[in-house]
Amino acid sequence: xxxxxxxxxxxxxxxxxxxxxxxxxxxxxxxxxxxxxxxxxxxxxxxxxxxxxxxxxxxxxxxxxxxxxxxxxxxxxxxxxxxxxxxxxxxxxxxxxxxxxxxxxxxxxxxxxxxxxxxxxxxxxxxxxxxxxxxxxxxxxxxxxxxxxxxxxxxxxxxxxxxxxxxxxxxxxxxxxxxxxxxxxxxxxxxxxxxxxxxxxxxxxxxxxxxxxxxxxxxxxxxxxxxxxxxxxxxxxxxxxxxxxxxxxxxxxxxxxxxxxxxxxxxxxxxxxxxxxxxxxxxxxxxxxxxxxxxxxxxxxxxxxxxxxxxxxxxxxxxxxxxxxxxxx
Amino acid sequence: xxxxxxxxxxxxxxxxxxxxxxxxxxxxxxxxxxxxxxxxxxxxxxxxxxxxxxxxxxxxxxxxxxxxxxxxxxxxxxxxxxxxxxxxxxxxxxxxxxxxxxxxxxxxxxxxxxxxxxxxxxxxxxxxxxxxxxxxxxxxxxxxxxxxxxxxxxxxxxxxxxxxxxxxxxxxxxxxxxxxxxxxxxxxxxxxxxxxxxxxxxxxxxxxxxxxxxxxxxxxxxxxxxxxxxxxxxxxxxxxxxxxxxxxxxxxxxxxxxxxxxxxxxxxxxxxxxxxxxxxxxxxxxxxxxxxxxxxxxxxxxxxxxxxxxxxxxxxx
Amino acid sequence: xxxxxxxxxxxxxxxxxxxxxxxxxxxxxxxxxxxxxxxxxxxxxxxxxxxxxxxxxxxxxxxxxxxxxxxxxxxxxxxxxxxxxxxxxxxxxxxxxxxxxxxxxxxxxxxxxxxxxxxxxxxxxxxxxxxxxxxxxxxxxxxxxxxxxxxxxxxxxxxxxxxxxxxxxxxxxxxxxxxxxxxxxxxxxxxxxxxxxxxxxxxxxxxxxxxxxxxxxxxxxxxxxxxxxxxxxxxxxxxxxxxxxxxxxxxxxxxxxxxxxxxxxxxxxxxxxxxxxxxxxxxxxxxxxxxxxxxxxxxxxxxxxxxxxxxxxxx
Numbered sequence: 001x002x003x004x005x006x007x008x009x010x011x012x013x014x015x016x017x018x019x020x021x022x023x024x025x026x027x028x029x030x031x032x033x034x035x036x037x038x039x040x041x042x043x044x045x046x047x048x049x050x051x052x053x054x055x056x057x058x059x060x061x062x063x064x065x066x067x068x069x070x071x072x073x074x075x076x077x078x079x080x081x082x083x084x085x086x087x088x089x090x091x092x093x094x095x096x097x098x099x100x101x102x103x104x105x106x107x108x109x110x111x112x113x114x115x116x117x118x119x120x121x122x123x124x125x126x127x128x129x130x131x132x133x134x135x136x137x138x139x140x141x142x143x144x145x146x147x148x149x150x151x152x153x154x155x156x157x158x159x160x161x162x163x164x165x166x167x168x169x170x171x172x173x174x175x176x177x178x179x180x181x182x183x184x185x186x187x188x189x190x191x192x193x194x195x196x197x198x199x200x201x202x203x204x205x206x207x208x209x210x211x212x213x214x215x216x217x218x219x220x221x222x223x224x225x226x227x228x229x230x231x232x233x234x235x236x237x238x239x240x241x242x243x244x245x246x247x248x249x250x251x252x253x254x255x256x257x258x259x260x261x262x263x264x265x266x267x268x269x270x271x272x273x274x275x276x277x278x279x280x281x282x283x284x285x286x287x288x289x290x291x292x293x294x295x296x297x298x299x300x301x302x303x304x305x306x307x308x309x310x311x312x313x314x315x316x317x318x319x320x321x322x323x324x325x326x327x328x329x
Numbered sequence: 330x331x332x333x334x335x336x337x338x339x340x341x342x343x344x345x346x347x348x349x350x351x352x353x354x355x356x357x358x359x360x361x362x363x364x365x366x367x368x369x370x371x372x373x374x375x376x377x378x379x380x381x382x383x384x385x386x387x388x389x390x391x392x393x394x395x396x397x398x399x400x401x402x403x404x405x406x407x408x409x410x411x412x413x414x415x416x417x418x419x420x421x422x423x424x425x426x427x428x429x430x431x432x433x434x435x436x437x438x439x440x441x442x443x444x445x446x447x448x449x450x451x452x453x454x455x456x457x458x459x460x461x462x463x464x465x466x467x468x469x470x471x472x473x474x475x476x477x478x479x480x481x482x483x484x485x486x487x488x489x490x491x492x493x494x495x496x497x498x499x500x501x502x503x504x505x506x507x508x509x510x511x512x513x514x515x516x517x518x519x520x521x522x523x524x525x526x527x528x529x530x531x532x533x534x535x536x537x538x539x540x541x542x543x544x545x546x547x548x549x550x551x552x553x554x555x556x557x558x559x560x561x562x563x564x565x566x567x568x569x570x571x572x573x574x575x576x577x578x579x580x581x582x583x584x585x586x587x588x589x590x591x592x593x594x595x596x597x598x599x600x601x602x603x604x605x606x607x608x609x610x611x612x613x614x615x616x617x618x619x620x621x622x623x624x625x626x627x628x629x630x631x632x633x634x635x636x637x638x639x640x641x642x643x644x645x646x
Numbered sequence: 647x648x649x650x651x652x653x654x655x656x657x658x659x660x661x662x663x664x665x666x667x668x669x670x671x672x673x674x675x676x677x678x679x680x681x682x683x684x685x686x687x688x689x690x691x692x693x694x695x696x697x698x699x700x701x702x703x704x705x706x707x708x709x710x711x712x713x714x715x716x717x718x719x720x721x722x723x724x725x726x727x728x729x730x731x732x733x734x735x736x737x738x739x740x741x742x743x744x745x746x747x748x749x750x751x752x753x754x755x756x757x758x759x760x761x762x763x764x765x766x767x768x769x770x771x772x773x774x775x776x777x778x779x780x781x782x783x784x785x786x787x788x789x790x791x792x793x794x795x796x797x798x799x800x801x802x803x804x805x806x807x808x809x810x811x812x813x814x815x816x817x818x819x820x821x822x823x824x825x826x827x828x829x830x831x832x833x834x835x836x837x838x839x840x841x842x843x844x845x846x847x848x849x850x851x852x853x854x855x856x857x858x859x860x861x862x863x864x865x866x867x868x869x870x871x872x873x874x875x876x877x878x879x880x881x882x883x884x885x886x887x888x889x890x891x892x893x894x895x896x897x898x899x900x901x902x903x904x905x906x907x908x909x910x911x912x913x914x915x916x917x918x919x920x921x922x923x924x925x926x927x928x929x930x931x932x933x934x935x936x937x938x939x940x941x942x943x944x945x946x947x948x949x950x951x952x953x954x955x956x957x958x959x960x961x
Contacts, residue, residue: 045509046480060852084858091856100849102868110853117858154600162853184369185537186597189581193596196589210510213540217583217594240585254514256540258567258584262514 004204005057005090005173006033010066010076012052012228026052028228029066036172039195039205041215041236043251044225050208053225054177057206058092059083070173088118091166095178097158101150107158108146110165118169134164138194156187163194173204180214192218212255216240221308224248230302234309243269244311331531332358332381332498337393339380347389348604350376352555354393355630356638358498358531358548363524365542365563366535368552371601375423377552378500378535380404382420398497415446419496419529423503426483429475435486436471442490453493460489460528464519481512488519492528499529503536517545539582543567548636551575554601554612557630561637571639573617611642619643684875687953694953697946704939708759711752719749719906730927739927742918747911751931754908758889758939761823761907765888768827770881773834778865780835781842791835799832807900817903822895826888834880841876845869875954879947886943893936908932 012027027049034040044050055061056076057068063076075086094100101107115127122130135142138160145157153161159179166174176195180188195205196218209215215222216236223233224247232245243249253266302310337354340347351373358364366374376388381404384390390405397417403409422428430438439457440450458468464485475483484504492499501520505513523529534546542549542563549566551558551574559572570576577597587594599616602608611617614624623642630640639645688694716735717723728740730747738747780791807825811817845851846869854864870877895901896909897916915921915929 045511058852058856060855087856087858092852094849094852096849100853102850102872104871104874110857113854113857113859185539186369186578186581189583189594189596190598192583193589193593196593212510213583213585213587216585217587218589236588251510252585254511255585256514256517256538256544257586258540258543258579258582262518262544 002036003033004036004071005206006069007031007053007057008067008069010053010056010068011064012049012056012061013064026228027056030225030228030230031066032223032230032233034173034204034206036204037199037202038221039199039207039219041219041222042206042208042225043210043212043215043222045210045251047227048225049228050210050225051177054092054175054206054208057175058090059086060092084117088169089171090173090175091169091171092175092177093159093162093166093179096182097155097162098150100162101158103150105149107148107150107153107161110161111168114165114168130168131164134167137167137197138164139190140164154187155183156191159183159191160194163191163198171203173206174198175206175208177208178210181209181211188214212240212251213257224251229312230310231312232310233302234306238306238309242309244305244309331360331362331398333394333396334381335394335396337377337380337395338391339376339384340389340391341376341387342389343387343605346605349607350555350604351380352604352607354552354557356550356557356560358533360530361524363521363532363534363545363547365539365546365549366533366552367537367539367542367549368558369537369601371554371604372552373555373604374535374552375502378502378533379420379422381498381500381533382414382418383407383410415491415496416494417496418498418500419491419494420500421487421491421502421504424507425487425491425504426480426507429483429487431475434472434474435478439471439490443493448494457489457493460493461486463522463526464489465515479512480508481515484508484512484516485519488516488523492523495528497530498533499523499531500533501535504534505536505538505541513541517541521545539567539579540584551578554607555604556612556627557638557640558613559637559639559641560630565637571633571637571644572641573619573643574613577618611640684953688950691949691953693945694949697942697944697949700938700942701946704755704935704942705759708752708755711755712749715746715749715752717746717749719746719753721745727923727925738931739925741914741928742920742923742925747927747931750906750911751908751935753906754911754932755935757819757902757905757907758892758936760819761826761892762885762889762939764820764823765826765830765892766881766885768824769831769834769884769888770877772827773831773838773880773884774870774877776831776835777838778842778869781839782846782861782865782869784843788839791839795832795835795839798829801829803829807895811900815903817901819902819905819907822892822902823888826891826895830884830887830891834884837880838873838877841873842869845872875950879950879954882943882947882950886940886947889936890940908936 008031010027010030011025014024014026016022016024030049030053032040042050042053052061056063059075059078066076067074068076070086070090078086101110111131115122119127132142135145140157140160145153145161150158163174174195180191183191192214195207199205207215207219219236221234222236222239224231224239224245226247232239232243232248239248240252243252249269253262253269255265256262257265302312305311334357335355337351338349339351341350350371354373354377366378368374379385380388380390381395381402384404384407395402395404397413402413402418429435433441443450443453461468461470466482466485466489470478470482470486478486488501488504504520505516508516520532520534524532534542536542539549546563548560549563550560551566551570551572553574559566559570559575561570566575567579570579574597577595581594581596583594597616602612602615608615610625610627611620612627614620617624621642626642628640628642628645630638631645632638633644714735722744724734724736724740724744724746726740726744727742728736728744730737730739736746736748738751741747741750776791776795780788780795803825806829810825814821842865851864851868854868859867892901892907893909893912896907897913899913901907901910901913909932911932912929915925915932920926920928
């Protein structure tokens with residue numbers, strides 16, 4: 001599979017405080033890629049910078065340092081006409097379906113906007129056919145959803161309309177930023193399955209979420225983000241099946257599962273062995289979030305633990321890496 | 330029985346008529362029981378939870394009785410409910426943590442609240458500090474402004490405040506929804522802790538997230554479109570539900586471990602009915618794969634096995 | 647996971663369309679035309695109807711009144727200090743110097759509306775340009791525009807006008823309107839900036855950007871229409887404010903030098919001791935007119951607020 005989107009040491013720094021004196025680093029040296037026909041989950045809690053990354057990919061927020069490459073070309077500083085061309089290939093869907101629509105207009109106006117900007121000369125009948133195909137691809141009945149105001153439709157329908165809008169452009173990459181977190185449980189899975197269908201069509205999808213179960217269900221690879229830094233990434237099965245970083249383990253231990261209690265999950269995680277990455281490093285499993293509080297691994301690197309599975313070195317509370325048993329400190 | 334609700338009906342007034350949000354619910358909660366109230370938006374769970382404490386401007390009490398510890402709660406009378414609120418029945422409203430007055434320090438806000446309820450601060454200050462320590466917040470949180478606290482900290486402050494007078498019943502409305510997954514776990518575990526230490530006798534935990542309920546609730550009550558669908562112990566609801574809605578709902582939840590490539594999950598097609606002019610009969614029949622002619626008549630909510638009640642013609646013999 | 651920024655929890659009232667957890671429902675009523683709904687409430691709102699009634703009456707008076715004036719407003723033709731009489735067309739009497747008060751009144755009334763429209767209009771345009779731009783594009787542009795707004799806000803307009811007045815030999819109504827427009831836009835800019843800022847953070851603006859729409863298009867096609875009621879009310883306030891400011895400036899003697907306005911009538915009447923001489927017909931009509939127009943505009947605005955904001959309407 002060819003790499004479609006690649007982030008190369010991307011960082012985002014905000015100027016805060018009076019007169020912009022202080023700096024807030026939201027995203028720090030993030031590098032990963034998404035191939036065609038692949039779903040990558042970007043998992044993080046609030047403040048992790050995951051939405052910021054999504055916005056940077058969509059050029060809604062400028063990149064401070066680093067490069068974002070689409071099909072090999074650096075898109076991180078695109079403007080004007082080139083940016084519009086980029087939007088033919090890359091689109092986004094956001095968290096709040098009701099905020100994504102201008103409330104004073106009808107919902108299908110989003111299609112009209114696309115037509116006016118990208119397909120001004122297409123004949124009406126041809127356009128209507130394109131619309132029908134897109135709506136069909138997202139399993140929506142045109143009769144039920146066209147010519148309605150946003151408040152007359154459900155959250156699930158609105159989100160699917162947004163995917164249909166993106167499909168009109170024949171996109172190759174979709175950024176899905178928490179797109180189902182505001183939907184009801186029974187409609188979530190339909191929208192999620194839709195993303196999987198897109199994958200089958202050859203699209204690349206970046207699925208941004210805080211919910212590990214969703215990420216696990218749908219993605220091929222997972223990137224775990226904490227405070228702007230990647231702490232672990234790799235094939236989903238490996239990251240979830242054999243989590244190495246303390247933060248990943250803590251996340252997995254906190255997810256409420258239907259058929260297992262928190263205690264059962266925690267016990268299982270504790271007894272899963274943590275492999276030594278190399279003889280000089282060892283990742284220690286921290287039982288409490290308090291230990292993670294002291295973790296500030298700005299200087300440590302991502303190390304490849306097994307094929308494709310990368311982990312960031314975890315510093316202990318003493319500020320140094322925990323030594324391997326039997327070795328001198 | 331700590332709480333007994335009999336055929337409670339609460340509607341919302343709107344320009345276009347009454348929305349029958351809560352249309353005749355009957356159930357009971359025992360002492361020390363944590364009951365999860367689950368359902369999707371518009372099912373009436375928030376209406377139910379809130380109506381036990383106070384009726385907001387648009388809510389209209391229609392009929393039914395609510396009995397707490399043997400005494401009838403006059404929920405239709407705002408002023409008559411005053412002595413009961415906070416002391417016997419308390420609520421943590423949805424978005425409570427976002428509703429803390431940003432211009433007041435937490436300690437001052439608590440003092441003002443207690444004063445408004447006619448409770449001298451001195452009489453509870455020791456207990457307040459003790460409980461704040463218990464939930465992992467020091468006394469210094471009283472000197473902070475809400476903006477200085479994280480979501481989890483604010484939620485814990487609200488939880489301590491709501492249970493300060495040891496109410497018999499606590500209604501917690503979506504208190505874990507806006508939190509990170511690690512804080513969710515902490516807050517959910519705190520609820521159980523409160524029950525263990527008898528700060529609260531019984532609880533109604535309202536949420537759309539059934540997996541949280543599977544961890545902390547003793548029983549789960551599933552609602553759909555203003556009616557009760559099913560009630561059983563948490564284990565039974567999750568492992569062997571009987572109402573078609575519950576079954577479809579449980580099977581549509583992705584879990585860590587289930588992957589799309591292995592097993593494609595299916596949702597429930599369609600949408601719940603509008604409650605402005607609700608359909609007759611079972612309200613789930615339009616989306617139910619098991620619907621048949623009898624569903625045109627509303628099924629009663631009956632016990633089909635000990636501690637397990639369902640409202641479905643297919644399940645009632 | 648629910649979003650913690652929603653309005654009051656309204657139940658699902660739309661047929662076949664349940665609310666997603668925590669989302670806002672616009673107005674909560676299933677009407678397809680919010681304009682028609684607004685009109686329905688508008689016609690039933692007493693304050694609005696009262697305000698519109700009085701303003702329309704004054705406007706009509708301003709348009710048609712001068713047709714009935716029988717003497718030029720500044721001509722010193724008539725008897726001095728004549729009380730209102732039907733004789734010779736001096737319906738509002740004459741001033742101490744024999745000028746026709748009615749003619750002056752209707753001229754002043756027309757000028758008042760001109761100043762309101764022109765001055766209010768200029769202030770609205772500048773306020774919109776500054777407010778929209780500052781609210782949409784945060785960062786350095788916002789900071790600069792904010793500074794500009796604050797500077798103009800604190801400039802002492804009276805002192806400035808004195809300086810200008812000393813340089814201009816002849817001041818017309820246009821100059822006065824421009825001056826008012828150019829000094830009264832800051833508060834409008836501030837209010838619009840705040841509104842624009844909150845709307846820009848909504849995701850439909852991001853979606854518009856992703857659709858390739860240019861910034862100007864987004865501001866005027868996506869954001870401004872969402873504020874249409876607010877813009878309308880703001881213009882009414884600027885209109886009324888301009889009339890009031892003009893009357894004040896005229897009253898202290900800084901009005902147009904080549905014509906007569908309501909404020910100037912009041913100034914002259916006070917200067918010439920009309921109060922002591924009991925020449926009530928000289929200062930009462932202009933005073934009442936200013937009060938009526940500006941007051942009814944404000945009442946209209948309060949009524950409009952109730953029409954546009956569903957929460958203020960009684961059930």
